[in-house]
Amino acid sequence: MMANVRNGTVAPVALRMGATEWLLLIALATVWGGSFFFAAVALETMPPFTIVFARVAIAAVALNILVRTLGLRMPTTRADVLRFLAMGALNNAIPFSLIVWGQTQIASGLAAILNATAPLFTVLLAHYLTRDEKLTVARGAGVAIGFAGAVVIVGPTALEGLGGGAWAEIAVLAAALSYAAAGIYGRRFRALPPVVTATGQVTASSLTILPIMLWVDAPWTLPMPDLRTIGALLGIGLVCTAAAYLMFFRILAAAGAVNLLLVTFLVPASALALGIAFLGEALTIRQTLGMALIGFGLAAIDGRALRFVRRAGVSR
Numbered sequence: 001m002m003a004n005v006r007n008g009t010v011a012p013v014a015l016r017m018g019a020t021e022w023l024l025l026i027a028l029a030t031v032w033g034g035s036f037f038f039a040a041v042a043l044e045t046m047p048p049f050t051i052v053f054a055r056v057a058i059a060a061v062a063l064n065i066l067v068r069t070l071g072l073r074m075p076t077t078r079a080d081v082l083r084f085l086a087m088g089a090l091n092n093a094i095p096f097s098l099i100v101w102g103q104t105q106i107a108s109g110l111a112a113i114l115n116a117t118a119p120l121f122t123v124l125l126a127h128y129l130t131r132d133e134k135l136t137v138a139r140g141a142g143v144a145i146g147f148a149g150a151v152v153i154v155g156p157t158a159l160e161g162l163g164g165g166a167w168a169e170i171a172v173l174a175a176a177l178s179y180a181a182a183g184i185y186g187r188r189f190r191a192l193p194p195v196v197t198a199t200g201q202v203t204a205s206s207l208t209i210l211p212i213m214l215w216v217d218a219p220w221t222l223p224m225p226d227l228r229t230i231g232a233l234l235g236i237g238l239v240c241t242a243a244a245y246l247m248f249f250r251i252l253a254a255a256g257a258v259n260l261l262l263v264t265f266l267v268p269a270s271a272l273a274l275g276i277a278f279l280g281e282a283l284t285i286r287q288t289l290g291m292a293l294i295g296f297g298l299a300a301i302d303g304r305a306l307r308f309v310r311r312a313g314v315s316r
Contacts, residue, residue: 021255028247029266031239036112036267038236039100045229046222048100049213051236056092056205058237059245063199066242072196080200083188087197088204091182092241095175097209102175105168114172116150116264119143121180122257129184130257138300146265146297152290176264183257190253198245265294 042051067074075081103111123143127135189197213219225233251260269291 018254021251021259024247024251025260025263026266026270028244028251029263029270031244031247032263033267033270035236035240035244036103038232038240039103041232042229042236043100043103045225047217048104049097049209050217050219050222051100051233052093052096053206053209053213054233055096055237055241056088056202056209058233059202059241060199060206062238062242063195063202063245066195067199070195072193074196074200075192081204084200084204085208087182087186087189088201088208090178090185091201092205093208095178095182096205097212098171098175098178102165102168102172105165106172111172112267113151114169115176115179116147116267117173118176118179118183118264119262120147121177122183122260125180125184126257130187142297142300144297145300146262146294149290149293149295149297150265150267150269152286152293179264180257183252183260186249186252187257189249194246194249194253197249198242201245202241262298265297269294 039051042054046054064074099111099115102114120143123135123139186197248260251263
């Protein structure tokens with residue numbers, strides 16, 4: 001429910017995360033945590049725009065097949081096409097290109113930290129551009145704490161190159177700003193099924209990136225990708241894009257842009273958890289502290305933990 005009625009007028013209701021949205025957010029962070037790894041693997045043999053095009057094109061093919069299988073229809077009016085093009089640019093074409101290019105100059109860990117500024121931008125944009133996601137002290141403090149936790153998890157070594165690749169760092173920050181704008185703009189797709197919105201977005205992105213990729217990368221001059229690169233492209237296209245955006249638009253419709261972009265805080269934590277589970281990596285005190293900060297920041301933004309503490313104090 002987006003609004004309630006008071007004295008004959010419609011009053012906005014703050015969007016909150018339920019159990020389902022929290023589970024989806026964690027799942028989304030897990031699959032997006034792999035996107036930096038897959039991109040780094042693909043960059044060993046392929047240029048940035050070719051990787052970005054492959055990512056969205058693979059996702060577009062998979063999602064269009066899914067739409068047909070489910071018996072759904074894609075909106076085809078001029079207004080719908082323009083909205084999909086705008087969303088695809090803000091949420092895919094611009095940030096994907098900026099981040100992948102940035103990773104040619106800076107480490108993936110630093111890119112993940114800079115990308116974690118997206119909720120900071122989202123909180124500010126949502127405050128001025130929406131009626132139901134206003135900035136509060138708790139929300140602002142939670143965003144700052146969550147960002148600090150992401151920095152702590154990745155560690156100080158990732159910041160050693162800060163300033164060395166200034167344009168690359170600016171590019172990743174611009175990508176975070178684009179993601180924030182996409183979270184706000186994507187609210188207008190709430191009436192559509194998430195699979196339809198995700199399909200329209202990545203299809204539009206593919207059409208946008210294709211001429212740029214052909215002009216800049218001249219892919220016909222590139223060697224055939226090896227199996228490792230193909231596996232990375234399939235992973236980033238099917239898992240980190242197609243599956244991820246089904247969850248993305250489901251969370252956006254239910255919980256709003258600010259809550260959705262909290263996923264960028266969880267990405268470093270998910271990468272850490274995957275490393276412990278599958279690569280035999282050990283959990284350090286610094287990483288434990290970082291995850292605790294992220295958890296505290298998320299609790300502050302969600303608000304329920306603070307309300308519980310207040311109720312407990314009143315009942316004493």
